[in-house]
Amino acid sequence: MSKVIAIANQKGGVGKTTTSVNLAAGLANMGNKVLVIDADPQASLSICMGQQEPDKLEPTIVDIIEKLVNEEEIPDGYAIIKHSDNIDLLPSNIGLSAAEVSLVNVMSRELVLKGYIDSVKDNYDYVIIDCMPSLGVMTVNALACADTCLVPVQAAFLPVKGLQALIKTIYTVKRRLNPKLEIEGILLTMVDSRTNYAKDIIAEVNEVYGKSIPVFPIQIPVSVRATETSAMSKSIFEYDPKGKVAAAYSTLTEVVMKNS
Template identity: 55%
Template sequence: MTKVFALANQKGGVGKTTTAVNLGIGLVKEGKKVLLVDADAQGNLTDSLGYREPDSIPVSLATLLVKTMMEESYDSQEGILQHQEGVALIPGNIELSAVEVSLVNTMSRETILRSYIDQVKSDYDYVLIDCMPSLGMLTINALAAADSVIIPVQAHYLPAKGMAQLLQTIARVRRQINPKLALDGVLLTMVDSRTNFAKDIAHVLRHEYGDKLRVFQDEIPLSIRAAETSAKGKSIYAHDPNGQAAKAYMAFTKEVQRIGSERRQTRQHQAEHGR
């Protein structure tokens, strides 16, 4: 059964796209089939995987969402690109900005992305949606399509107000559109372990939100090598396989799988006992 993740945070520059790339390729290394979906008009995920001109790609997520809105037929493999490290990609580009505007007047506007993903997800074990840094209609669509949300948070910036907004949006989507939506947790990124400040923020985040949501045990260290991967068009595993960031992302990938496995076992147990 395919698991769909949304990686969301309305603040930019928190390592969201880098996390999408390295979680996706980490899952491939674990033997899984993975589709990455670039749901950001800036096309950062597409660019990070080496497709340097996202706006010139003939078929993108925008193309396929328009076809879904217009109820036009398309092949399930249409527009899907294959990266050399084994992940598949639905590219995003500036055309998504126009799609987001047109979604406002579309019937079932919150579930257009879900309709598309339902058409293609059977070929994959995991679908990862890289959301734009906003709480607009495309992010709502991503949350409506997802089984779980992962929130990357930069460790040297305390996003209390922003986190509260995002958690409210997730709760509203769960209430009104997607009751099965789970919040897998917060991933601390760009952690500079040499400073007490980063440790303090990690502590405060766990203290403030630890009872409401999981803060992943694995943290992603501040790494120049990780920052370089976008320019190289490859994952941290290919760019710096023995570095701390690669080890951290692999540990995080295993933690994500473990949480999913525990959740499935809990659901199975509840079903067997009629609860």
């Protein structure tokens, strides 16, 4: 059985793309076949996975959405790039911004992506969707076809404060569009465990949300090495395999697999 995980937060810079890349790599290292979908017009995920000029790529998720809207057949493997032995990538580019706007007038616009995901997910053990930093139509599409939503949040006051809107959206999607949707967990990222501030934020997240929503027992530490991986187009397991961030993402991978 395949599992579809949307990685979402309406605030940017909280580690969504880093988590998408490294969770995919961790799952692949454990022998799972993974499809990673870039659902953000900034195409950060595509760039992190080696596609340095995503705006020149054809076809991408933009073309898939166009075919879905026009009810055209999508050939097997269309737009999917083989990244490594166990990881495939469905890239994005800036054209996704226009595609999202065009979805506004489409019937059942929140479910456009669901048919496509349902048609390809059986080829994979995991499908990971890196959502854009908004609660727009594309993010709702991702949530509508996901089994779970993983929520990365920076260990800081404002990102944590913004969780309420996202959680409300997730439960609205669950109620109206996707009854099976669950929250995989809240993942605290960029944590400087040496500071009392970070400890206070972790305690607050567990206090406010932990009673009703899973909070991962592992936090992703702040690290310059982790930041450098984006420019190197490598996962943390390739770039700094013995570092603390690789150890944290390895533990996260184990928890996600245990939840499957």
